[in-house]
Amino acid sequence: MDPELEAFIPLFPAADLDDPVAARKNLSELAAAVPAPDTGAMDVEDRTVPADPAVPVRIYRPHQAQGAIIWLHGGGFVMGDLDTEHPWAARLADLSGAVVVSVGYRLAPEDPFPAALDDAYAVLTWAAGHAAELGFDPERIAVGGHSAGGGLAAALALRARDEQGPAICFQLLNQPGLDDRQETWSRRNFTDTPWMTRDKAAAAWRHYLGGASATPYAAPARAADLSGLPPAYLATAELCPNRDEDIAYALRLLQAGVSVELHQWPGTFHGSQAILSAEVSRRQIAELGAALRRGLAA
Secondary structure, three states: OOHHHHOOHHHOOOOOOOOHHHHHHHHHHHHHOOOOOOOOOEEEEEEEEOOOOOEEEEEEEEOOOOOEEEEEOOOOOOOOOHHHHHHHHHHHHHHHOOEEEEEOOOOOOOOOOOHHHHHHHHHHHHHHHOHHHHOOOOOOEEEEEEOHHHHHHHHHHHHHHHOOOOOOOEEEEEOOOOOOOOOOHHHHHOOOOOOOOHHHHHHHHHHHHOOOOOOOOOOHHHOOOOOOOOOEEEEEEEEOOOHHHHHHHHHHHHHOOOOEEEEEEEEEEOOHHHOOOOHHHHHHHHHHHHHHHHHHHO
16 A cells, blocks of 8 residues: 555544444545635535426536536445535646536435436536536536446436437546446455445445345446447546446446546555545546546547
8 A cells, every 4th residue: 555545544434334424424524624725716606406306516617617527426325515525626626627516416325326316417417508607618518426426427427328418528437336246356355445345335335226226327337338428537546345346347438439548546545535645646636637627628
């Protein structure tokens, strides 16, 4: 493991989703400790997207933005909100020059699948219809997210393709949760890795699925056909249970004729990019911004 990251492991709370309320409190405390980003070069606005129910969003608009991304926070489908994601959404907007529409989707287990995906799709449709008002080119819309949010973004791309929804030009998938099964080498062997373990991943999927069988819109790795999807950037952490399902998904996208950039970060663990004092974390975050800038310009 990267020595700059290893020193912080004792500060992380236990990797446990059995008590969603406690887990949300832990994540909020971690997010509050992240240095606040500078938002002076952008407009930041909270809005509510009309839907059933309405979906809260926070919009980050850099000056002279050329494209936008529908951004979905991590948290195992159980944790996270617009405030916990603020440090990362603001940095992504600053580094990419894109409008970032951060989505406060409904959380499991109170609202299991497909609630979060329905919220994300409502925001995608709304943003595409309000591109002029929001200040971006309607043909330059990306989807993306971290962890569970990355899985939601991949599912959003599948649904938009299948339903002839708004055109998506790029997917930015950071350590996405794509597969509810426990079959890959990394899922079977990373039983006690920092922040994300096999048991925590399994609990996240149990909460999200709510006892229902997984479909490709819940777990994109189950999709039989990945053709016709937008180009993608996938980033993986070396010591992460999601690692191998992400690499496999990238390979399947390539085999389906989808252009893919795959970046495996050595010595990292799931979510470790939040440790901003580490050089590898700063490189990870900078690369997400650069990848989005490239994807929207293509």
